[in-house]
Amino acid sequence: MSAPCATPLPGSPLYDEAALRMLEAAALAQESDATGLMQRAGQAGWRTLLAHWPQAQRIVVVCGPGNNGGDGYVLARHAQAAGRAVVVVRLGTHASRTAPAQAMAAAFEAAGGTVEAFAGALPAADVVVDALFGIGLRQAPDAAATALIDAINSAGAPVLALDVPSGCAGDRGSADGAAVRATHTVQFLLPQLGLQTGDGPDLAGSLSLDTLGIDPLLADVPPQARRIAAADLGHWLRPRARNAHKGRHGRVLCIGGDHGTGGAVLLAAGAALRSGAGLVEVATQGAHVAPLLARWPEAMVRRTDSVSALAGALEAADVIALGPGLGQGAWGHALFDETVAAACAAPTPLVLDADALNLLAAHPRPLPPRTILTPHPGEAARLLGTTTDAIQRDRPAAVRELARRWNAVVVLKGAGSLVCAPDALPWLVAAGNPGMAAGGMGDVLTGVIAALCAQGLGVESAAACGALLHAVAGDVAASSGGARGLSPLDLIDALRSCANPGAAA
Numbered sequence: 001m002s003a004p005c006a007t008p009l010p011g012s013p014l015y016d017e018a019a020l021r022m023l024e025a026a027a028l029a030q031e032s033d034a035t036g037l038m039q040r041a042g043q044a045g046w047r048t049l050l051a052h053w054p055q056a057q058r059i060v061v062v063c064g065p066g067n068n069g070g071d072g073y074v075l076a077r078h079a080q081a082a083g084r085a086v087v088v089v090r091l092g093t094h095a096s097r098t099a100p101a102q103a104m105a106a107a108f109e110a111a112g113g114t115v116e117a118f119a120g121a122l123p124a125a126d127v128v129v130d131a132l133f134g135i136g137l138r139q140a141p142d143a144a145a146t147a148l149i150d151a152i153n154s155a156g157a158p159v160l161a162l163d164v165p166s167g168c169a170g171d172r173g174s175a176d177g178a179a180v181r182a183t184h185t186v187q188f189l190l191p192q193l194g195l196q197t198g199d200g201p202d203l204a205g206s207l208s209l210d211t212l213g214i215d216p217l218l219a220d221v222p223p224q225a226r227r228i229a230a231a232d233l234g235h236w237l238r239p240r241a242r243n244a245h246k247g248r249h250g251r252v253l254c255i256g257g258d259h260g261t262g263g264a265v266l267l268a269a270g271a272a273l274r275s276g277a278g279l280v281e282v283a284t285q286g287a288h289v290a291p292l293l294a295r296w297p298e299a300m301v302r303r304t305d306s307v308s309a310l311a312g313a314l315e316a317a318d319v320i321a322l323g324p325g326l327g328q329g330a331w332g333h334a335l336f337d338e339t340v341a342a343a344c345a346a347p348t349p350l351v352l353d354a355d356a357l358n359l360l361a362a363h364p365r366p367l368p369p370r371t372i373l374t375p376h377p378g379e380a381a382r383l384l385g386t387t388t389d390a391i392q393r394d395r396p397a398a399v400r401e402l403a404r405r406w407n408a409v410v411v412l413k414g415a416g417s418l419v420c421a422p423d424a425l426p427w428l429v430a431a432g433n434p435g436m437a438a439g440g441m442g443d444v445l446t447g448v449i450a451a452l453c454a455q456g457l458g459v460e461s462a463a464a465c466g467a468l469l470h471a472v473a474g475d476v477a478a479s480s481g482g483a484r485g486l487s488p489l490d491l492i493d494a495l496r497s498c499a500n501p502g503a504a505a
């Protein structure tokens, strides 16, 4: 009897620049003509330009000194052969430096192509092609390259970037200096992690991939992350058994809501309810009991003036969500100490967010074996003793280091949220929108993840699926009315439909 095949992981692989280099080298080793890959890349670039801007007549191709520039010369030659008005603009100080690029530059000029050295402004264009730098950029662009990048960004025309938007690190999702802001980026060979997190999405614009006919298995390159999107929710969120009862869907305890921040724990509780938790209990300041019951009558609300009032609730919980509106005062600090200690003793899955993360950073201690941290970049910086800029400069490295350092599953929030368990491959959440950069959205995420834990998902799955469900619900909510002004309550209202993929609308 054949071994049962393991359920395939949801999503698709994403790679870093090292993987790209490995595959490129393996592919080149098989090519009889060193320019073969480059010619296929330039042709793919031309096909992409035609698909996006079929009416474009004036095409300016900005070519750098490396092979990315070589791709640009190939594209320019095809555009010229198709009757377009094409001008190649290159960095004055850098002629093509690699043999394939020199050959493609020569072929373009032999075909009557026009090449100009950049002199401060680009010619008028219907489309500008960015073939300045690809994955070979080693440091912030120098002054001449920066001036050319600025000219591309201010050309007043759509920009097609080849492989990566120049200046952006394809595996970090950030730029150390000037960077092209592309309308569309056509990636070659493999999809790059960095173009889907941090600054990557803003710099790359829409994305496509052309594998140039190369199979990743050729070099057996290791992925750096797995990309999950709305269609992957069904992997974790299966239809419920008909004989289900609320006890099977778990009991969530939400702890937070100091004076003045009762709304945070109210949002977390509502999100847990709308994500399918069987029972939700809230431990909060007495002033919030009535408004909470008014908003969520199905929740159980416990007046918690001190830690003694937690007795019984901590033991009864299947999962504890600690932090929304907790504050860092004496009350919050006492609840934090008591809850973490109790969760360690049980051990109960624990979701730490907001001020629970700040208290943890300020007062480090071992965490229960099943803990999920949900920091935004600022909280992540405090947890690693670094700066927010350092976190955002390399989000994949930051989320891996957070998971290792705290031996917990981590959700690093922001554009292209990343989810990572210790020593595991990160997940990239390919959903969400800028409307979610608003107060209260993190409280909702905490409730969603806690509810999925309560329903039996392991902590890594609950974090990955929860971050995805949260982002997909955010997109659904923003689709009717736009991102600006999106409320956490709008997102909560969208949770139920998104948490039941495949159910009749």
Ligand SMILES: NC(=O)C1=CN([C@@H]2O[C@H](COP(=O)(O)OP(=O)(O)OC[C@H]3O[C@@H](n4cnc5c(N)ncnc54)[C@H](O)[C@@H]3O)[C@@H](O)[C@H]2O)[C@H](O)CC1
Residues within 6 Å of the ligand: 024, 028, 034, 035, 037, 038, 041, 064, 065, 066, 067, 068, 069, 071, 097, 098, 100, 132, 133, 134, 135, 136, 137, 138, 139, 140, 141, 142, 145, 162, 163, 164, 188
């Ligand atoms: N190998 C192939 O046949 C294929 C490659 N592809 C394309 O190639 C690029 C990577 O090319 P590479 O030559 O490694 O470097 P780049 O073209 O990305 O540019 C680096 C180039 O620029 C110089 N440079 C580096 N840093 C700076 C700086 N800060 N300021 C100024 N100049 C800088 C450096 O000396 C190099 O000469 C890849 O992205 C693909 O586009 C094809 O896609 C597949 C075939």
Ligand SMILES: [K+]
Residues within 6 Å of the ligand: 068, 130, 131, 132, 133, 134, 161, 162, 163, 164, 165, 166
């Ligand atoms: K480029």
